[in-house]
Amino acid sequence: MAVTSLPAKRKPQKQNAWKAYSDWANNHRKWLFAAPAMIFVAILIIFPLGWTLYLSLTDSSGSVRAESEFIGFANYLEVLSDGDRFWPAVARTFIFTSVALLVQMVLGMCIALLLWRPFKGEKWVRVAILLPLVATPVAVGMMWRLIFDPNIGFANQMLGLLGIPAQPWLSGEHTALPTVIFIDIWQWTPMVVIILLAGLTSLSEEPDEAARIDGASAWQRFRFITVPLLMPTIIVAILLRSIDALKTFDLLYATKGRGGGSFNEVETLNIYAYGLSFDYNDYGLSSTVLILFFLIIIAAMWVLTRRRKDVQ
C-alpha cells in the first residue's frame, strides 16, 4: 500500500484545524480504524459482562428494576456451597462435554479418513453425512424426542423387534444424559468431519509416501505421520467443539424442558442459570452461576490454547 510509505511523523506546522485533524488522524490511524470494532466489542461484550458481574454481587430478584442490595460475595458463597443443584450441574456439564467431544473426535476422524481419498458417489455420501449439521437443534430435539418416546417411539419398537425390552431413553433418570449426549454426537460429528477433512486435504503427501517406501504400516503412518501433521487442525476442532458443547442449551431445553427434567437429570450450568433467571426470577444467583461458568470456560480455553501453541 502506498499509504504505508508515507513518513510516520511530520513536522508540526501551523495550519488550519482541518490540517491538524488530518495529521492527527494520519498519525493515529491504527486506532481510528480499529475504533469501530473496539466500540462494538465494548458495547456488546464488556457492558453485558460488567452488568452480569454487578448483578452477581447483589440480591436482585423479582424485577431487575426493583431495589436491590449490594451483598458482596454472599451469592458466590451460596452457589459454591450448593451441593444439590450447582455442583451436580457442573459435573453434568463436564460429563456431557467430555464424552460428546471424545466420541465426536474419534468418530469424526474415522469418517474424515474414509472420505479423504476420492471415490465414486463421494458427493452424495458427503451431503448425507453433513445433513444433521444443517438441521436446527430445536427441531432435532423434537425429532429425537418422538423417536425416543418410551411408549410409541420408533427406538423402542425397533428394540421390540429384536426382542430387547423397552428402554426409558430420555425419560429415565439415569438414561437421559447418555441419550442427549448421543443426540449431540449425532448432530455435531459432521462438523468435526468437515474441519478434519479440510486439514487432511491440505496435508502434503510426500512424508506419507516416504514412509510407505520405508515399509511403514497403515497404522504407523497414521499414528506417526498423519496425526502429528494434523495436530493443529485437531486442536482447532477440539477448541470449537468444546466451547460449543459446554454452552449447549437448545438441544437440552427442547428435549427435557425447564430444569433439565423432573430430577434435573440433564441440568447443565446453562440450563440451571436459565431456570434461576426465568423461572425463579433470582437474577443475583443466576448471574453468579453465569460468571462462574464464564470463568470455567475461560480456564478450559486457556489450557487448550496453550496446548495449541506448544504444538505449533
Place this chain on the structure above:
Amino acid sequence: MQRKTLRVAGMTAVTAILAGGSLAACSGGGGDEAASETVRVTLANHVWTEKIIESIPEFEEETGLTVELTQLGEDQLSAQYNVQLNAGTDEIDVMMYRPLQEGKLFAQNGYLADLTERVSSNPEWEWDDFQDGPVDSTSFEDQVVGVPTITEREVLYYRTDLLEQAGLEVPETLEDLEAAAKQINEANPDIAGFVARTGKSPAVTQFSSFLYGFGGDFIDDEGNSAVASPEAKEAYEYYGRMINQYGPANVSTDMSWPEAMAIFTQGGAAFYTEADSLYQNATDPANSQVAETVGFAPMPAGPAGSKPYNVPSWGLGINEASNNQDNAWKFIEWATSKDMVLEIQQAGVPGPRNSVWSDPAGTETYPEDLAAAIEVSAENGVGHDRPLVINVGEAREVVGDPIVVGITGGDVAAAADAADEAFQQFLDDERE
C-alpha cells in the same frame, strides 16, 4: 495530494459512521408519548386466542383502532414478559397472563396497571357478573389488576367402553377410582388404568385437587408449609401409586398435558384427570381416537369430599408503562364482554361470567356429562391450584418433588418431609 484527500475523506467517513451510529442508538429509545390508535396486544397460543383473532376485525371496525398482535407459546410468553417488562417496555399495551402463576409477581413488580376504577365505570359490561374465585385471583392488595378470561376446573376423563366392558360404574370416590383403574389394567395389560401429568412442575396443578380431596393444602392457615401433613402425604402416596402401579409402562417423568392427553386420546388409558378447558382435545375426532367413547365426571371424592380446583387460568391486564391505557382498556372491555364470553364459551373455552354459565346457550355445545361435572365443580371448587406465593415457578418445583418420587416408586414420606423443609425455607425467605 490526491492521496491525502482520499485519506482524509476516509477518516471523515469513519467518524461520520461512528457519530451516526451513536445518534441512531440514542433515537431508538424514545417512545411515542401520545396515545396511539394502535393497540399492541400480546396473547398466548390458546383456543381462546384463535376465537379472539377471528373477531378482531369487528373490534377494529367498531372503534377505529388498529390491533397489533403478538402471539406466543406459554413458555415463550413468560420469557418475553420477563425480559420486556423488566426493561420497562411501553411497547406492550394489553397482556394476557396467568393470574395464579405470575399475577402476584407482576403486581408486586408494578407491571400491572390498576384497573379498579375502570372495571366499575361501565355498568353494562357488569364486573359483578364475574365469578368470585377468578376475581380474587386477578386482584392484588385490594386493587383489580386484571380481568379473568378463561376458567378451568379439574374433571375426570374416562373411557365409557372400558367401564362398560368391565361392568363398572363411574367412580365417585378416589377409592373407587383406584379399584376401577386396577381392575381395567389387570384385564387389559396394554391399557393403563390411570394417567395424569407426571412432570415435577406441570403435575402440581392437577395434583392439587387430590390434595384438597384428602383434606390437605400446600400452605396452612398460618402461612406455613403443609406439604408434610398426614393428609398431604396420603395424597402424594395416592397420586404416585396410581401412576406407578396402574399407569403407562415406561412412564416418563416429564409429562405435561400434551403428553398425558396424547396417551389418553390414543386409547392408552382408562382414566385421566385434567383441566376441563382442554376437553376438545379428547372429543375432536381429528385429534382423538377415543372421541366417541370419552366420558366426563366430577373429580372423585376423597376423605374430605370432591374438591377440584376452580381457577382462572388466564386473564388480561394492562402494562403499567403503556402510554395507551385507555385504548388498551377498550380492547379488554370488548374481549371480555358478555357477547364475546358467550361466543368463546360456546366454542369450547369455559369463561368467567355467571350469566353465561346460567344461560342454557352457554353450555349447549358441551357434552352433557361435562356440563354437569363443571356445574358441580364450580360449586365445591377451591380457588387455587398451586401455592399462592410470589415466585410460583420455584414453589411448584419444591412441592412437586414428592409427586415424581411417588411416580417412580420412591420413598414418598421422606420426600414430603424434605419438600416441607425446603418449602418452609422458601416461604420464610419470601416473607422477608
